[in-house]
Amino acid sequence: MLSKFLSCFLLVSVLITFSSVKSDEGFDCKSPAKCISLAGYVSPNATTYSSIASLFGITNLNFLLGANSLPIGTSPSKSVAAKETVKIPFPCSCNNGNGISDKTPIYKVKAGDDLDHIARDIYSLLITYQEIAEANGITNPDKIDAGQNLTIPLPCSCDPVDGNPVVHYAHKVASKETLDMIGKQFGVPEKTLLDLNDLDNAKDLKAESVLDVPLTVCGSMANKTSWEYLSLGSNGTSIGSMVNKCPGGSPQASPSGPSSSGSSPSGPSPSGSPLKSQGLVCRSTAISKCKSVAGYVAPNATTLANITTLFGVTDFNSLLGANNLPIDTPQSKSVAANETIKIPFTCSCNNGTGISDRSPVYTVKAGDGLDHIARNIFSLLVTYQEIAAVNNISDANSIVPGQSLRIPLPCSCDDVDEIQVVHYVHVVPPKGTLEMIVDEFGATEESLLKLNNLTDAKELKAESVLDVPLRACTSMVSNASSDYPLLLSDGTYTYTANNCIKCTCDLNSQNWNLFPKPDAWTLYCEPSSPADVKVQNWQQCPSSQCTNVYVSKYLYDRSKCIRLYRSVVITTIAMGTIWIVKDEFAALEFLAAHDEPWLTAL
Numbered sequence: 208m209l210s211k212f213l214s215c216f217l218l219v220s221v222l223i224t225f226s227s228v229k230s231d232e233g234f235d236c237k238s239p240a241k242c243i244s245l246a247g248y249v250s251p252n253a254t255t256y257s258s259i260a261s262l263f264g265i266t267n268l269n270f271l272l273g274a275n276s277l278p279i280g281t282s283p284s285k286s287v288a289a290k291e292t293v294k295i296p297f298p299c300s301c302n303n304g305n306g307i308s309d310k311t312p313i314y315k316v317k318a319g320d321d322l323d324h325i326a327r328d329i330y331s332l333l334i335t336y337q338e339i340a341e342a343n344g345i346t347n348p349d350k351i352d353a354g355q356n357l358t359i360p361l362p363c364s365c366d367p368v369d370g371n372p373v374v375h376y377a378h379k380v381a382s383k384e385t386l387d388m389i390g391k392q393f394g395v396p397e398k399t400l401l402d403l404n405d406l407d408n409a410k411d412l413k414a415e416s417v418l419d420v421p422l423t424v425c426g427s428m429a430n431k432t433s434w435e436y437l438s439l440g441s442n443g444t445s446i447g448s449m450v451n452k453c454p455g456g457s458p459q460a461s462p463s464g465p466s467s468s469g470s471s472p473s474g475p476s477p478s479g480s481p482l483k484s485q486g487l488v489c490r491s492t493a494i495s496k497c498k499s500v501a502g503y504v505a506p507n508a509t510t511l512a513n514i515t516t517l518f519g520v521t522d523f524n525s526l527l528g529a530n531n532l533p534i535d536t537p538q539s540k541s542v543a544a545n546e547t548i549k550i551p552f553t554c555s556c557n558n559g560t561g562i563s564d565r566s567p568v569y570t571v572k573a574g575d576g577l578d579h580i581a582r583n584i585f586s587l588l589v590t591y592q593e594i595a596a597v598n599n600i601s602d603a604n605s606i607v608p609g610q611s612l613r614i615p616l617p618c619s620c621d622d623v624d625e626i627q628v629v630h631y632v633h634v635v636p637p638k639g640t641l642e643m644i645v646d647e648f649g650a651t652e653e654s655l656l657k658l659n660n661l662t663d664a665k666e667l668k669a670e671s672v673l674d675v676p677l678r679a680c681t682s683m684v685s686n687a688s689s690d691y692p693l694l695l696s697d698g699t700y701t702y703t704a705n706n707c708i709k710c711t712c713d714l715n716s717q718n719w720n721l722f723p724k725p726d727a728w729t730l731y732c733e734p735s736s737p738a739d740v741k742v743q744n745w746q747q748c749p750s751s752q753c754t755n756v757y758v759s760k761y762l763y764d765r766s767k768c769i770r771l772y773r774s775v776v777i778t779t780i781a782m783g784t785i786w787i788v789k790d791e792f793a794a795l796e797f798l799a800a801h802d803e804p805w806l807t808a809l
Contacts, residue, residue, distance in 0.1 A: 280577030
């Protein structure tokens with residue numbers, strides 16, 4: 208107390224120096240060590256995470272984001288409101304019984320600054336002007352110069368508490384805040400706070416003082432805070448931490464000891480290899496590419512045209528068919544916020560994993576971060592880690608405006624229980640349950656659990672991506688066809704054979720009873736109307752005929768063929784002829800009898 212009194216007296220009088228007077232700098236730290244500590248910075252004004260990172264000398268934004276439980280990839284321009292508290296991670300160095308930040312942050316004096324203004328109005332009293340003066344060897348606090356660099360000695364410690372490792376958190380006591388309130392906020396016993404801060408009783412606590420709050424360690428994580436990846440920029444030491452939970456459910460994080468890998472499974476490291484994209488399981492050897500569908504929940508009101516552009520859908524008719532919208536629906540049709548639009552896309556399976564085949568591609572805009580792109584633009588159909596991995600991005604904060612990013616939508620081409628299906632990517636909504644998903648899509652709970660590696664329905668998590676197998680109408684299509692395998696889920700349609708044939712899967716259609724086996728889920732196909740769609744690649748659609756096609760030992764002539772409108776489309780591109788055949792057995796019979804090289808099934 209005497210030293211503080213002398214320091215204040217000398218500052219006012221400015222008659223003699225106080226270079227020999229020591230302030231109560233830092234927290235108690237009895238054993239020489241270095242570690243990571245945290246400080247609760249109450250922002251005096253509205254600002255951004257980027258500005259705070261610069262103020263505290265944090266060279267990699269990931270450290271700051273992780274300490275505040277924000278996803279790596281969050282935009283540096285993310286706003287911070289006035290009086291909002293941001294947790295600052297920093298390296299702590301213990302010497303001579305005191306712990307202060309290790310050579311950081313550094314503040315560059317501006318015109319009009321004085322030490323009290325810097326301590327109070329810039330660093331929100333995490334330190335005092337006396338501590339800044341002492342750390343920088345300043346004998347007269349009124350004599351600082353614009354452009355001068357000042358070390359800011361944030362208080363910290365590396366000491367265990369009651370024999371247990373902790374993360375020391377520097378907390379500035381707010382006006383009217385009590386020790387009881389602080390204890391409840393951070394889950395720390397009042398006695399521990401009293402002992403650690405040399406307080407006789409709770410009434411000794413003073414507003415604007417800095418309190419040492421020990422955040423307890425559970426397993427490998429520290430109570431009440433978390434970060435996914437942390438590295439000491441001052442000495443290159445890497446510390447990897449994974450988000451975890453204590454038995455009580457509180458988020459935990461641990462900055463205990465260097466990591467051999469230098470990265471965390473939760474996010475791309477600043478210097479390590481990118482993570483492997485997850486996708487969906489796809490072990491199919493017979494099919495390497497197929498059509499999948501993703502359920503895109505529009506984050507804001509938009510139009511079908513904008514969604515088509517976002518996902519790189521080149522055939523607008525395919526989007527209409529996937530959503531069972533009339534073929535004359537305009538591209539300007541509005542889509543409400545939170546409305547789900549089914550996105551058809553090509554799936555590619557490699558090395559046991561299925562992701563979208565080279566699309567969509569997103570062009571980075573100013574202010575974008577990978578998490579923003581994944582969460583707010585593509586509605587969590589992908590994670591920021593998956594975007595980073597597929598684009599070989601090792602630092603999630605290194606993207607620049609104009610950069611093209613491939614978006615790896617998860618997908619699969621696998622059969623389920625030996626049945627061909629359309630794999631539908633579904634983002635689980637808040638409060639969504641497996642039972643609700645079963646009711647909505649008609650899949651069985653058993654198949655959903657097995658397909659998504661879940662042992663119990665309770666393991667389903669909101670915002671996770673679920674692989675939902677949709678039973679499909681099938682057709683006999685050559686594997687040389689670009690449409691192979693031609694699969695449609697119930698309530699959808701598509702155009703094939705250069706838009707000359709429309710195929711539909713509709714269990715409620717009056718045409719369903721035309722099939723020999725209605726439960727066989729076979730596509731219903733018919734010539735398309737020239738008024739509905741424009742022919743592609745051909746000047747006009749060839750005539751549809753059944754000449755010399757034997758079906759179940761019966762010969763159908765041309766006049767009967769068009770009226771049958773059965774399930775299998777066989778096209779001869781060179782000869783300009785389309786056959787619509789009754790069922791897959793007839794198609795096999797037909798193909799066996801017509802093995803000319805120009806014959807292709809579409």
